[in-house]
Amino acid sequence: MFEFKHFFRGAYSVNIGLITFKSGKLFLLLQQKEEYPSQNEIGLPGKIILPNEETEAALKKLMLELLGTNDFYRKQLNAFTAVNRHPLGRVACFSYYGLIPFQNIQKPLSSKLSWEPLNNIPNLCYDHNQIVEMILNRFRKGLLRHPRVFEFLPDQFTITDIITIYEQAFSTKIDASNFGKQILKSDLVMPTGAYRKDSGRPAKLYEFNKSAYIKKPKDKMHFNF
Amino acid sequence: MFEFKHFFRGAYSVNIGLITFKSGKLFLLLQQKEEYPSQNEIGLPGKIILPNEETEAALKKLMLELLGTNDFYRKQLNAFTAVNRHPLGRVACFSYYGLIPFQNIQKPLSSKLSWEPLNNIPNLCYDHNQIVEMILNRFRKGLLRHPRVFEFLPDQFTITDIITIYEQAFSTKIDASNFGKQILKSDLVMPTGAYRKDSGRPAKLYEFNKSAYIKKPKDKMHFNF
DNA sequence: CCAAAAGTGTTGATATTACACCCATGA
DNA sequence: TCATGGGTGTAATATCAACACTTTTGG
Numbered sequence: 001m002f003e004f005k006h007f008f009r010g011a012y013s014v015n016i017g018l019i020t021f022k023s024g025k026l027f028l029l030l031q032q033k034e035e036y037p038s039q040n041e042i043g044l045p046g047k048i049i050l051p052n053e054e055t056e057a058a059l060k061k062l063m064l065e066l067l068g069t070n071d072f073y074r075k076q077l078n079a080f081t082a083v084n085r086h087p088l089g090r091v092a093c094f095s096y097y098g099l100i101p102f103q104n105i106q107k108p109l110s111s112k113l114s115w116e117p118l119n120n121i122p123n124l125c126y127d128h129n130q131i132v133e134m135i136l137n138r139f140r141k142g143l144l145r146h147p148r149v150f151e152f153l154p155d156q157f158t159i160t161d162i163i164t165i166y167e168q169a170f171s172t173k174i175d176a177s178n179f180g181k182q183i184l185k186s187d188l189v190m191p192t193g194a195y196r197k198d199s200g201r202p203a204k205l206y207e208f209n210k211s212a213y214i215k216k217p218k219d220k221m222h223f224n225f
Numbered sequence: 226m227f228e229f230k231h232f233f234r235g236a237y238s239v240n241i242g243l244i245t246f247k248s249g250k251l252f253l254l255l256q257q258k259e260e261y262p263s264q265n266e267i268g269l270p271g272k273i274i275l276p277n278e279e280t281e282a283a284l285k286k287l288m289l290e291l292l293g294t295n296d297f298y299r300k301q302l303n304a305f306t307a308v309n310r311h312p313l314g315r316v317a318c319f320s321y322y323g324l325i326p327f328q329n330i331q332k333p334l335s336s337k338l339s340w341e342p343l344n345n346i347p348n349l350c351y352d353h354n355q356i357v358e359m360i361l362n363r364f365r366k367g368l369l370r371h372p373r374v375f376e377f378l379p380d381q382f383t384i385t386d387i388i389t390i391y392e393q394a395f396s397t398k399i400d401a402s403n404f405g406k407q408i409l410k411s412d413l414v415m416p417t418g419a420y421r422k423d424s425g426r427p428a429k430l431y432e433f434n435k436s437a438y439i440k441k442p443k444d445k446m447h448f449n450f
Numbered sequence: 451c452c453a454a455a456a457g458t459g460t461t462g463a464t465a466t467t468a469c470a471c472c473c474a475t476g477a
Numbered sequence: 478t479c480a481t482g483g484g485t486g487t488a489a490t491a492t493c494a495a496c497a498c499t500t501t502t503g504g
Contacts, residue, residue: 007236007273008314012306048232051315055306079304079319081237081280089233090276092317094304145370145449160483178467180484182448200482201474213450223407224370224449225438385456403494405457425455426501 011089014059015046015128016074016096017135020105020115021152021161026168027115028132031066033125034112037087041125044132045113048091055094063098066113068106073151074098075142077134085127093127097135099152118168140169147188150208156192158203159183187212236314239284240271240353241299241321242360244343245330246377246386251393252340253357256291258350259337262312266350269357270338271318280319288323291338293331298376299323300367302359310352318352322360324377344393365394372413375433381417383428384408412437 018029031045045066049058055076063070080093109115116122121132142148149162159180167174183189190209195202243254256270270291274283280301288295305318334340341347346357367373374387384405392399408414415434420427 006276009233009276010235010237010317011232012235012317049306051231051234052308054308055304076303078301079280079317081274081319083277083279092235092237092304092319094306094317147450158483175468176482177469177484177486182466186448197475198482199476200480201484203483223411225372383456400494400496401455402457402459402496407493422502423455424503425453426457428456 009090011086011091012049012055013046013086013091013093014049014055014062014096015044015093015131016059016063016098017044017132017139018063018072018074018098018100019118019135019139019152020100020102021165022102022115024161024164026118026165028118028121028135029066030114030116030122030124032112032114038125042122043125043128044095046093049094059096066107066110067100069100069104072098072100072104073148075138077138080127080131082127093131095131095134097138099139099148101152101154103154119171143169147208147213150188153208156194156196156205156207158196158205159189160203234315236311236316237274237280238271238311238316238318239274239280239287239321240269240318240356241284241288241323242269242357242364243288243297243323243325244360244364244377245325245327245340246390247327247340249386249389251343251390253343253346253360254291255339255341255347255349257337257339263350267347268350268353269320273316274319284321291332291335292325294325294329297323297325297329298373300363302363305352305356307352318356320356320359322363324364324373326377326379328379344396368394372433372438375413378433381419381421381430381432383421383430384414385428 016029020027020029029045030042033039033041033043045062047058047062049055059074060070063072074096075098077095077097080095083090085091085093118136121129123129124132139148143166149165153161153165160176162183163174163176163179166172166179188209189206192205192207194205196205241254245252245254254270255267258264258266258268270287272283272287274280284299285295288297299321300323302320302322305320308315310316310318343361346354348354349357364373368391374390378386378390385401387408388399388401388404391397391404413434414431417430417432419430421430
């Protein structure tokens with residue numbers, strides 16, 4: 001039988017899939033690993049958690065280091081715990097997904113970091129492709145069920161920005177006319193009075209109206225499947 | 226700085242919130258703890274994971290031991306990782322929630338186990354109340370967004386059974402007429418031809434039609450918030 | 451016949467969908 | 478003036494919610 005101390009042999013890590021929206025496209029933050037055993041492989045940003053460090057604290061520290069800010073939406077997903085997922089010993093990975101407006105990043109990206117298009121994720125180290133798959137699933141569900149778009153749009157955005165994000169996330173074509181009307185009707189979005197000029201007719205700029213969401217606690221009692 | 230080996234000091238545990246439906250009510254399985262430091266306290270069934278044991282394997286072993294079966298729906302939720310959540314050292318807890326038809330339990334319950342009404346959970350050891358809260362949230366969301374009811378109904382059930390579950394889970398009164406029609410329309414449910422007699426008019430017995438769900442992969446592209 | 455629980459029908463209100471159409475800009 | 482993207486209007490259809498009504502049992 002195992003002695004008591006033999007249960008205390010595992011390590012912990014945090015990894016995050018951070019998503020942003022930049023010049024009309026969705027991106028995931030990836031990091032080239034430096035340390036053995038996966039030098040030069042690509043993976044999700046992450047770190048080993050110190051023995052007395054809280055998971056959130058470790059994550060905040062990491063993000064501050066990498067991006068100069070740790071003030072963004074994030075949510076813990078599953079733990080990845082397979083005995084042999086890491087070659088150096090058992091390391092349980094606590095995975096997160098996060099959303100950040102591109103403009104909020106406070107530091108120039110280190111050369112080890114890169115934003116990869118969400119629809120074209122390369123092969124990653126360890127089980128990180130599996131983690132990314134889970135992250136993308138949750139990302140999509142979040143878009144459908146919560147006003148998560150606003151977590152990674154800039155302060156001011158157009159309805160077309162929103163539509164672009166949904167179209168990419170779901171690889172589908174949306175009827176802009178109807179979708180836009182739904183958003184407006186929801187009151188989640190308030191016109192700022194400003195406009196963005198590009199080509200064609202200038203687009204109204206909106207901002208997120210958080211209070212309109214807070215006052216809707218009621219989960220409707222009908223099947224949604 | 227930490228030496229490498231100092232990262233490998235943590236333990237892992239699995240805990241599960243198993244929900245069932247028995248004589249018209251929802252219950253959660255709880256276990257009286259035997260081992261130090263929480264003797265006689267109540268908590269979620271769980272165990273420490275062995276150094277070379279996969280998390281799922283540990284959970285399966287536990288459930289087989291407790292209930293005589295490990296064949297039921299379950300899903301991993303967050304990890305609970307606070308440094309001091311366990312008094313004997315850092316133990317990260319991988320939490321699950323599960324659903325089982327009461328009839329599928331193969332063993333008489335040990336005296337350490339009990340089914341507690343879902344709406345009246347007592348004070349639990351460690352951070353288990355917090356875990357239960359998360360489990361109940363996911364349980365409710367699962368009921369709204371997926372055909373999870375069928376995971377813990379018996380093979381044959383009535384529409385009223387379904388309605389009872391939803392009413393309890395959401396502490397609300399449902400219009401049985403409309404709700405029943407929605408269920409029927411969904412084709413998720415097929416009449417067996419049998420009836421259950423009780424008081425009043427006998428109720429048609431149905432069974433779950435899994436295939437009707439599988440062929441609906443399409444997440445509708447509209448806001449649901 | 452009555453009470454109780456199951457199940458059906460109807461209807462007005464609301465939401466969704468598919469488009470046609472108009473608007474404001476730069477080149 | 479045209480191309481381009483932004484934005485409004487409308488009408489057919491589908492869905493929802495409320496609730497009256499009917500059916501089938503046991504006592």
